[in-house]
Amino acid sequence: MREITFGAAVNEAIAEEMRLDERIIVLGEDVAEAGTPFKVLSGLVEEFGTQRIIDTPISEPGFTGIAVGAAMTGLRPIVDLMFGDFLFLIMDQLCNQAAKTHYMSGGKLNVPMVLRTNMGATRRSAAQHSQSLHALVAHIPGLKVAMPSSAYEAKGLMKTAIRDNNPVVIFEDKLMYNDKAEVPEEEYLINFGEAEILHTGSDITLVATSSMVQQAEIAAKTLAKQNISAEVIDPRTISPLDETTIINSVKKTSHAIVIDEGHQNYGITAEIAARISEKAFYYLDAPVQRFGAMDVPVPFSPALEDLTVPTAQQIHERAISVLEGKI
């Protein structure tokens, strides 16, 4: 099968959907000729024109709000938020307006919009361009949250998001844009709320999201060399969350570590760990472990930044400790 990059997969998903549905527009900073700083949207303006690929001023709340209104009145906007850190700027429009409109109107108004943004540290971009803030939006009822971990998932989840009649936030790991993976030429979608078991195993469950999936897979391979069988689960969407696949896995393995690049405190790892504890407690042989990013602002210096994000080696060490009853 052909291999394409994560960035190309996102681009392809948007282009395919835009060919099918004229109501889809893209708006954000430098999305047209520049194709975004990561060049993910390159070429779209040439095909669809500036009427549909719309460069905005540097006004994140403004263009998010405009997308909400456009979505309520017949368009299907894709908002490009250049860095996930800018979510703090648009919280009112995303969480007070987009997320609540359908409910507050008693089901009469819909907001079919996609907000694509990114996450991920270790790019030496310091504290305001490196955060992984998906827990913030996953906390809000009315928003769906997708976290692709490969080019294959990036394309399938983006197409599903565009067709969804609700506001969907997609977090792309900005360090993964050039990573290649097999992506079929023919059309496919990935349903929300369906986790993927990337690696089956019987001794320990590693639940990992987005950027942490690769690290968990490397850890699983290392564990396999020691005859330890790890099951790696990628939830793919954290809202909705496929709890069943995770719980069934833990019932089988009796050990679990949840790994995510958001801060550990009050984060996605805490939520998933709590659900495992609530629903698989009597199957557990050891406490469920949360493994998130350190609870510090992301530091600039490479010597410090690399300490803040979970690595495959640390996941491996943590798994051994759990299995040996040292936690």
Added chain:
Amino acid sequence: MTDKKDNRESYLQMFKQMVRIRAFEEQANQLYLSAKMPGLTHMYVGQEAVAVGICEALTPNDKITSTHRGHGHCVAKGADFKQMFCELLGKEEGYCRGKGGSMHIADQANGNLGANAIVGGSAGIATGAALSAKQLGSNEVSVCFFGDGALGQGLLYETMNMAALWKLPVIYACENNLYGEYTKVEEMAAGDLMARATGFGIESFEVDGQDVLAVNNLTQELVERARKGHGPFFILLNTYRYYGHHVGDINREYYRSKEEEMLWRKERDPITNFTQLLVEKKISTPEELKSIEREIETEAEEAVHYALDAAWPDASEVDMHVFASN
């Protein structure tokens, strides 16, 4: 300027709509005072000529976004009393099945995209509706209602900038009722209010918000021009809210005098002044206007009784409509 509302029917329609708003609000206030209404509400009384003058220049397909003080816009855009009172009381038959309440009434069938409890929070939505209109070629116009208090919000300036860059068919209607909550506008807004829009190259107009004909004539002209792609526009409407910031704001003398309130009520009331004009111009008679008022008051009373007796939403509704179906 051609006066398109110079016929008897449309003058009487504007009179009726203003009276409807006032009758609705007086009943809403009574519901609060008699402790029959959950929560609070914000009265539109005094500002009727703004909502009616503007909405009578729109078609049902044209969109509006409204504010926390939004009953007037909702009535003016064609909403029904029963469904509105049901919403205020949290009943299932309300416009939003009781899930929105006073500050979130939306009536999409009449083009009302909803009241908004965040001051200035709907500037994006109204501008986005105008983007849809332009993109889909619907020829619709949208009006963003907001108060002087929203002039403190950055979102408004971001969206006005984009509306001007993209020549969107949106009218920003700033209702200056002189107070943002409990504070005078001049203590919150520096400089020239109109310059905020002209700075973006947006054509801006100031109008007496107590004069329904002046508001309507101006809006008709701007709506027509907006449909031709000459938008956006900004209107500063000078008006006054007779009640407090909300129904519980009874003792107001620390921020405005009773004399000031009486002056606006006695000399600048939009309904009283329009009544005089209708009689002077022999468009109607005091008797006819009185009978219209009585009819509307009766309708409002009946709607209140209907809403008080209406059913609560079933408990199964609580997690319904979090997400739209696909």
